[in-house]
Amino acid sequence: MKKKYEFVKNAAGRMVPTEVNGKPQVPFQGVNGYKPDGHKAAPPIASCTDYPSDGNKVVGSIKEALELAGLKDGMTISSHHHFRNGDLVMNQVFNAVEEMGTKGLMWFPSAAFPCHAPMTKHMDSGLIHHIEGSLNGPLGKYASQGKMDGLAVLRSHGGRWQSVQDGEVHIDIAVLAAPTADPMGNATGDRGPSACGLLGFGLADSMYADKVIVVTDNLVPFPCYPWQIQGQNVDYVVVLDKVGEPEKIVSGTTQLTKSPDRLYIAELTAKFVQAAGIMRDGFSFQAGAGGTALAFAIYLKEMMIEAGVKARFVRGGSTKYLVEMLEEGLTDYILDGQTFDLEGVRSMRENEGHVNTSPFTSYNWHGKGNFASQLDAVVLGATEVDVNFNANVVTHSDGQMLHGIGGWQNCLFSKCTILPIPAFRDRIPVIVDEVTTLVGPGELVDVIVTERGIAINPLRTDLIEATRDSGLPIRTIQELKAEIDDLIGGTPQKPKLTDEPIGVVKWVDGTVIDTIFKIEE
Amino acid sequence: MSKNFQAGPQGTRIKSDCQVFYKPGSDPLKMNIESKVDVLFSKTIRDLAETTFASLGVTTGSVEIKDFGALPFVMMAQIETVVKRAHPEIDVEVLPDFKTHAQYETSFGRFRRSRLYLPGNQPKLFLNAGIHNPDCIILDLEDSVPPGEKDSARHIVRNALRTLDFFGAERMVRINQGELGMQDLESIIPHHVHTILLPKAETADQVIAMEAKVQSILKEKKLKKNIYYMPILESARGVLNAYDIATASKNNVGLAMGLEDYTADIGTQRTLEGKESFFARSMLVNAARAAGIQPIDTVFSDVSNETALRESVRVTKSMGFDGMGCIHPRQIKPIHEEFAPTEAEITKAKRIIIAADEAEAQGLGVVAVGSKMIDPPVVKRAERTIRMAVDTGMLEKNWKELG
Numbered sequence: 001m002k003k004k005y006e007f008v009k010n011a012a013g014r015m016v017p018t019e020v021n022g023k024p025q026v027p028f029q030g031v032n033g034y035k036p037d038g039h040k041a042a043p044p045i046a047s048c049t050d051y052p053s054d055g056n057k058v059v060g061s062i063k064e065a066l067e068l069a070g071l072k073d074g075m076t077i078s079s080h081h082h083f084r085n086g087d088l089v090m091n092q093v094f095n096a097v098e099e100m101g102t103k104g105l106m107w108f109p110s111a112a113f114p115c116h117a118p119m120t121k122h123m124d125s126g127l128i129h130h131i132e133g134s135l136n137g138p139l140g141k142y143a144s145q146g147k148m149d150g151l152a153v154l155r156s157h158g159g160r161w162q163s164v165q166d167g168e169v170h171i172d173i174a175v176l177a178a179p180t181a182d183p184m185g186n187a188t189g190d191r192g193p194s195a196c197g198l199l200g201f202g203l204a205d206s207m208y209a210d211k212v213i214v215v216t217d218n219l220v221p222f223p224c225y226p227w228q229i230q231g232q233n234v235d236y237v238v239v240l241d242k243v244g245e246p247e248k249i250v251s252g253t254t255q256l257t258k259s260p261d262r263l264y265i266a267e268l269t270a271k272f273v274q275a276a277g278i279m280r281d282g283f284s285f286q287a288g289a290g291g292t293a294l295a296f297a298i299y300l301k302e303m304m305i306e307a308g309v310k311a312r313f314v315r316g317g318s319t320k321y322l323v324e325m326l327e328e329g330l331t332d333y334i335l336d337g338q339t340f341d342l343e344g345v346r347s348m349r350e351n352e353g354h355v356n357t358s359p360f361t362s363y364n365w366h367g368k369g370n371f372a373s374q375l376d377a378v379v380l381g382a383t384e385v386d387v388n389f390n391a392n393v394v395t396h397s398d399g400q401m402l403h404g405i406g407g408w409q410n411c412l413f414s415k416c417t418i419l420p421i422p423a424f425r426d427r428i429p430v431i432v433d434e435v436t437t438l439v440g441p442g443e444l445v446d447v448i449v450t451e452r453g454i455a456i457n458p459l460r461t462d463l464i465e466a467t468r469d470s471g472l473p474i475r476t477i478q479e480l481k482a483e484i485d486d487l488i489g490g491t492p493q494k495p496k497l498t499d500e501p502i503g504v505v506k507w508v509d510g511t512v513i514d515t516i517f518k519i520e521e
Numbered sequence: 522m523s524k525n526f527q528a529g530p531q532g533t534r535i536k537s538d539c540q541v542f543y544k545p546g547s548d549p550l551k552m553n554i555e556s557k558v559d560v561l562f563s564k565t566i567r568d569l570a571e572t573t574f575a576s577l578g579v580t581t582g583s584v585e586i587k588d589f590g591a592l593p594f595v596m597m598a599q600i601e602t603v604v605k606r607a608h609p610e611i612d613v614e615v616l617p618d619f620k621t622h623a624q625y626e627t628s629f630g631r632f633r634r635s636r637l638y639l640p641g642n643q644p645k646l647f648l649n650a651g652i653h654n655p656d657c658i659i660l661d662l663e664d665s666v667p668p669g670e671k672d673s674a675r676h677i678v679r680n681a682l683r684t685l686d687f688f689g690a691e692r693m694v695r696i697n698q699g700e701l702g703m704q705d706l707e708s709i710i711p712h713h714v715h716t717i718l719l720p721k722a723e724t725a726d727q728v729i730a731m732e733a734k735v736q737s738i739l740k741e742k743k744l745k746k747n748i749y750y751m752p753i754l755e756s757a758r759g760v761l762n763a764y765d766i767a768t769a770s771k772n773n774v775g776l777a778m779g780l781e782d783y784t785a786d787i788g789t790q791r792t793l794e795g796k797e798s799f800f801a802r803s804m805l806v807n808a809a810r811a812a813g814i815q816p817i818d819t820v821f822s823d824v825s826n827e828t829a830l831r832e833s834v835r836v837t838k839s840m841g842f843d844g845m846g847c848i849h850p851r852q853i854k855p856i857h858e859e860f861a862p863t864e865a866e867i868t869k870a871k872r873i874i875i876a877a878d879e880a881e882a883q884g885l886g887v888v889a890v891g892s893k894m895i896d897p898p899v900v901k902r903a904e905r906t907i908r909m910a911v912d913t914g915m916l917e918k919n920w921k922e923l924g
Contacts, residue, residue: 260649261649398558398560399560427558428590451652487684492558492561493564493565495561496560
């Protein structure tokens with residue numbers, strides 16, 4: 001029996017449910033419209049005398065740790081995704097839960113990957129009631145088909161912290177895979193046989209969960225220094241043979257593109273950043289994973305060398321390309337949010353200017369400022385953009401749920417948000433009349449760069465003025481849309497959606513900005 | 522028992538194309554369509570398929586279409602192909618709308634530094650080819666198309682000529698050799714092709730025969746058009762007849778070198794150094810220059826080696842060529858950059874142009890830089906240098922005002 005939902009229209013004109021997975025929701029109130037008051041959530045008070053005075057919290061197995069942590073039906077288990085598709089821990093965790101016979105859990109990962117496909121089996125059996133987190137691959141498909149019991153709740157990296165801090169999500173047990181740890185639970189990601197860089201996505205979990213379990217395959221004597229997770233927040237330590245396959249952190253989204261069209265888009269993007277006057281001494285930028293963004297960084301680097309310009313900081317997703325910039329003195333710092341390749345891991349260990357950060361410092365809504373809004377430019381992907389510059393990153397034009405949000409929404413607050421995107425993929429246009437799912441409000445999206453021209457948001461008269469005589473192919477978004485629609489044989493029909501929601505998209509402040517509905521069979 | 526016919530690419534990684542299966546029969550036409558973009562285009566695709574079959578006069582049999590995001594002009598071409606494979610007697614052509622952006626003109630003396638080859642049966646490579654700004658696009662019907670796909674490629678190329686915007690690039694088609702090439706002309710000429718590449722040209726008569734065929738097609742279709750030609754020399758005989766071939770038509774815009782076949786013909790292999798082809802290339806340059814047309818070099822086929830490509834362009838340029846072929850968009854920019862004039866050449870050209878302007882303003886018939894008289898061909902050469910400098914971004918368009 002499918003649950004009935006009540007809907008209200010939010011400030012973006014989107015119909016959103018008033019209650020999701022048993023919790024009342026606040027509809028989106030505008031980009032900066034919602035500021036809750038009160039005090040932040042907090043973990044229960046602990047006393048150090050309840051913990052071994054010799055600091056040794058090692059227990060025999062994941063199952064034993066879960067039992068000691070008091071796992072019960074209906075609880076929430078959280079985890080980070082720094083191993084990306086190379087995680088070896090979470091499938092073991094839920095297999096242990098299966099042995100214990102516990103049911104109805106919520107899994108709250110910062111993101112899930114194709115390696116987590118076995119979770120569908122646990123959802124079928126009712127062991128996992130639902131997942132709240134970025135769903136990639138088979139889990140995204142499962143949720144898109146409406147098979148998941150609760151609704152998928154898609155949050156940004158910053159939004160995940162927000163939901164923990166203002167108590168919207170309460171983590172009962174956090175299970176944090178750590179490439180190196182000591183018996184007290186101090187842990188780091190930058191060393192050990194499974195080194196993955198940093199552990200910032202697990203930081204909130206370590207600070208706010210009732211119980212925290214660190215799982216490592218490289219136990220070192222106290223102290224594990226420098227540490228990224230503090231032992232004072234940790235209840236139990238479990239030692240396994242292997243926690244992750246670091247070579248799989250390099251996922252498909254972090255390969256440099258070979259497509260001549262995408263390279264062209266990347267080059268055009270770099271030229272825009274230069275022409276708009278953004279690339280000047282002491283500037284900052286962020287270019288995420290994804291082949292085009294990586295290629296952009298390479299083109300920009302060449303231009304920086306030619307112009308003799310140095311950046312103050314770049315934000316990662318660090319890759320070997322950013323590491324080269326750091327080591328060649330083209331930037332003072334990499335402020336790293338997640339390490340995308342093994343060069344990034346090495347650099348984090350070796351370079352003082354390669355700083356490990358977390359969504360709290362970079363993106364957090366309930367922080368007293370953050371890094372993202374200080375960036376001079378960010379380069380992000382998108383599945384769709386509409387003529388009002390509203391952008392979508394979670395669903396495809398055909399309504400299928402594709403990706404998680406990552407730091408995407410949080411980055412929109414930079415001084416210049418640029419989306420380099422191919423104008424069409426196969427026959428599917430990227431510029432549409434209205435996005436299938438609203439993830440980023442148009443007022444925050446400044447520039448679209450396609451292989452057929454650049455469109456600047458009319459709100460950004462400064463950028464329009466700055467690039468007027470640049471010789472770049474600057475056009476209106478309507479012109480671009482008309483050209484592509486003509487090529488693909490007319491504006492496509494809309495996917496037929498049912499009135500059955502399969503997920504919601506949260507805005508960075510925890511309000512609901514849009515609903516993802518199931519497509520008609 | 523009727524036979525099954527099929528058109529479209531084979532394999533599993535198909536993009537921007539479709540497979541069409543057709544089984545003639547006596548029952549009313551039954552159509553089954555599966556598309557990767559079904560959710561967005563199911564109705565458009567069905568309408569297009571039905572209209573295309575109807576236009577071809579096919580009302581019976583059964584059809585299966587497997588679509589992988591083919592644009593309408595591609596799907597129309599594949600349907601036409603499968604129908605004509607089943608019924609060779611059908612001579613109706615199903616043509617997509619002729620877009621205005623496909624009707625721009627070219628000119629005799631335009632730059633032809635880069636000519637991007639696109640295999641005629643791979644439309645996915647056509648769609649964005651123009652954005653990389655090659656001087657010319659070659660939709661190839663010859664060597665890059667397997668023998669069994671010639672008909673399909675011809676339909677796709679014809680439809681692409683009517684549909685796609687190549688953003689100012691010269692629209693070239695390389696036809697097949699011999700009789701097949703004459704058939705290619707029938708389907709290509711009426712659709713605003715700028716320039717025909719004639720492969721394996723060995724005698725002036727081949728050029729004359731091609732031109733006669735083109736003229737008769739134009740006459741039959743009542744079209745007044747100037748079609749240009751670029752014969753490709755790919756054999757010892759062709760090289761020895763270079764001047765005759767170059768002067769065989771006043772619409773020849775250039776002579777091109779095809780070294781793979783040429784080196785085989787003279788009984789050797791192509792090397793990076795290129796000693797074996799020095800005579801042929803030099804002969805071609807001299808023949809083309811004597812005829813007043815552009816000498817164009819062969820392709821450089823190692824796509825991933827930009828350093829070697831640049832070195833080869835420098836040799837090509839130093840031998841007197843005006844351009845060369847390329848097989849990947851990423852080769853275009855290095856080619857343009859290496860053909861670009863040097864700073865010294867630009868400085869000299871600027872002085873000549875300014876002197877020519879002054880001479881004209883003062884009504885003088887003779888141009889002089891310092892005490893040196895400048896001949897008109899040198900002024901013309903300087904103008905070309907300046908145009909190329911502007912085109913490659915080495916010189917501002919308004920350099921005269923900037924001083």
